Amino acid sequence: MTQSQPDLERVDSSEGHHDHEGTRRMRPVHVVWAASATAVLIGLVAVRAFTAENLDAGIPNPVQDLLTLSTSVLVESLPFIVLGIALSILVQVWIPETWLLRILPRNQWGRRAVISLFGMFLPVCECGNVPLARGLVRRGFTIPESMVFLVAAPILNPITIITTHQAFGFDDGILIARLLGGFAIANILGWLFSKHPEPMSLLSGRFAEQCRLDDGHSHSRNRREQTLDLFVRESSILMPALVIGALVAGSIQVIVPREVLVALGSDPLFSVLAMMALAFIISICANVDAFFILPFASTFLPGSIVAFLVFGPIVDIKMLALMRTTYTTRTLVQLTTVVGLLSLTLGLVVNYLA
Amino acid sequence: MQRWRGVVIIGTMAAITLWLAYSGQLVLYIHPRYILFTVIMSVIAVVLSVLAVTTRRDHDDEREGTPPRRRERMLGLTAAAIAGLFTLGMVVIPPATLSTATAEQREVNATASTNTADLEQASTADAEAIARFTVREWSSVLRQTSDLAFFDDKPATALLGFVTPDSDDPDNLFYVSRFVVTCCAVDAQPLGVPVYLPGWQSTLEPGAWIEVSGPFVSNPSRSSTQAIVIEPDSVEAVEQPREPYLF
Known part of the structure; x- marks a missing residue:
């Protein structure tokens, strides 16, 4: 991006500070673009309304269900992605850099512990979290710290706590185990990755490149432009990943019979593994997953429910697709292994205690 | 075009979601308690998408930084194509409830x-x-x-x-x-x-x-x-x- 001086001037002038010819020519263009964008959207909705009435797609049941399930994952995640992008823009563009850094303790462990509580005032679920974590890295947080946030925030966040409480109350210690487990796993993971000699190599090539490009350029444009620019960039990276994740999650649900998993419900070890597998496959957001798992609570042991509620927000098909935009495959394999083992341990402990 | 694929997808999906809510069919996909939140966020997405297109600048289409490796580029294109097809499907394939399958x-x-x-x-x-x-x-x-x-x-x-x-x-x-x-x-x-x-x-x-x-x-x-x-x-x-x- 090589847009500093000429760009600034044009923005200023469009706001009326200067008044030379170039600016007057810009305005109708803006109107035309706004009008055509709106017209296209209205056109799409009109097509949608028409085809819903008049088109019988004649799609075979399993394929139709695959589409319905994938669309369900998408429609369920979409608002959280938008919220995540919006909060990410807020943190990167509108909140002064010093605010976030000032409240952090110097000590490494303390720093990570505070970061793992960021979700309390940035209530996003895991998919909205990816753009936010990317934003934190650009704001100068270390890469292990971004992971601590990525892992902890979907669990340690007010919406998740409320929905989990609505679903389970304090029964079997499920809520407490979820919160403490999420906190512990995030901090252990952050500590492990902080031992990495070259943290930059954890990032995917494309994102690392962007971070380098950002340095020194981001201040040269006004906030409105930065906001829209970030919206364009984040959505173009996240949306394809989200769709792929939703499609894979939908297909697997059509292919793998649910009974295979449910049959394992009462075994202390296999129930935990089965629930982790289920969490991995269904890929729904942490803010709502407590309701998802509620119907299974009667057939599954509490430890397996906890494993579902802790593992699911961190690692699932949709999340891996989203996280791949930011971290390398190698990093994700390590992350999945560590989180998987820790969730398994947590689930087993709860099963034997409860 | 590369740069705009996300805006196109997110704008279209949000608009379709709003239509689903309007026609009462959003309940085919999510529990009614999430409808309000989903509608609010979709409106924000639609507004941001339109604004993003409006403030579009000539050099926006220029490539950012060094070109990515070929394999990554192919991967990105394939993902974008699938996502585009799926979005198109959301526009033309009638919404349906889950079936006996x-x-x-x-x-x-x-x-x-x-x-x-x-x-x-x-x-x-x-x-x-x-x-x-x-x-x-x-x-x-x-x-x-x-x-x-x-x-x-x-x-x-x-x-x-x-x-x-x-x-x-x-x-x-x-x-x-x-x-x-x-x-x-x-x-x-x-x-x-x-x-x-x-x-x-x-x-x-x-x-x-x-x-x-x-x-x-x-x-x-x-x-x-x-x-x-x-x-x-x-x-x-x-x-x-x-x-x-x-x-």
């Missing part, structure tokens, strides 16, 4: 309620309340008791659901079934009440929506594992309801 795959009544309070409530309910029982109440009662006396003067009245064939005795037995959704279509759990009607396949299609009325009797079928079934007085074909799932 999922009902059978998820095993009807695997998660029927075993809450004893439900059973107690059912045993003291008056005739009017019983006539309002849905598939949810009946499946819970049937799961917890096989005492025929319990069902004396408690017939099913205009019980609404779609037809799912029984896996053990598909010729004589089907379920009148509904999906119960606690979060979104992803967690839809099929519940059903068995109906004994030999040769039902000559008049009914699997997946068809019906209203069944009739008393509960001991199951005449030999190969089915159900103890108690409805012996229908009437089976009426009806339109799919606006809210096909139970919440």
Whole structure:
């Protein structure tokens, strides 16, 4: 991006500070673009309304269900992605850099512990979290710290706590185990990755490149432009990943019979593994997953429910697709292994205690 | 174009989501409690998308930084193409409820309620309340008791659901079934009440929506594992309801 001086001037002038010819020519263009964008959207909705009435797609049941399930994952995640992008823009563009850094303790462990509580005032679920974590890295947080946030925030966040409480109350210690487990796993993971000699190599090539490009350029444009620019960039990276994740999650649900998993419900070890597998496959957001798992609570042991509620927000098909935009495959394999083992341990402990 | 694919996808999806909410079909995908939040966020996405296109600048289309490696580029293009196709599908393929394929795959009544309070409530309910029982109440009662006396003067009245064939005795037995959704279509759990009607396949299609009325009797079928079934007085074909799932 090589847009500093000429760009600034044009923005200023469009706001009326200067008044030379170039600016007057810009305005109708803006109107035309706004009008055509709106017209296209209205056109799409009109097509949608028409085809819903008049088109019988004649799609075979399993394929139709695959589409319905994938669309369900998408429609369920979409608002959280938008919220995540919006909060990410807020943190990167509108909140002064010093605010976030000032409240952090110097000590490494303390720093990570505070970061793992960021979700309390940035209530996003895991998919909205990816753009936010990317934003934190650009704001100068270390890469292990971004992971601590990525892992902890979907669990340690007010919406998740409320929905989990609505679903389970304090029964079997499920809520407490979820919160403490999420906190512990995030901090252990952050500590492990902080031992990495070259943290930059954890990032995917494309994102690392962007971070380098950002340095020194981001201040040269006004906030409105930065906001829209970030919206364009984040959505173009996240949306394809989200769709792929939703499609894979939908297909697997059509292919793998649910009974295979449910049959394992009462075994202390296999129930935990089965629930982790289920969490991995269904890929729904942490803010709502407590309701998802509620119907299974009667057939599954509490430890397996906890494993579902802790593992699911961190690692699932949709999340891996989203996280791949930011971290390398190698990093994700390590992350999945560590989180998987820790969730398994947590689930087993709860099963034997409860 | 590369730069704009995300805006196109997110703007289109948000607009379609708003249409779904407007036409009352968003409940095919998510629980009603999330509708307000989903609508608000979709409006924000639509507004941001339009603004982003509006402030579009000439050099926006220029490549940012060094070009990515070829393999990564192909991967990105493929992902974008699939995402684009799916978005197009959201625009043209009519929204649909989950079908019998999922009902059978998820095993009807695997998660029927075993809450004893439900059973107690059912045993003291008056005739009017019983006539309002849905598939949810009946499946819970049937799961917890096989005492025929319990069902004396408690017939099913205009019980609404779609037809799912029984896996053990598909010729004589089907379920009148509904999906119960606690979060979104992803967690839809099929519940059903068995109906004994030999040769039902000559008049009914699997997946068809019906209203069944009739008393509960001991199951005449030999190969089915159900103890108690409805012996229908009437089976009426009806339109799919606006809210096909139970919440």
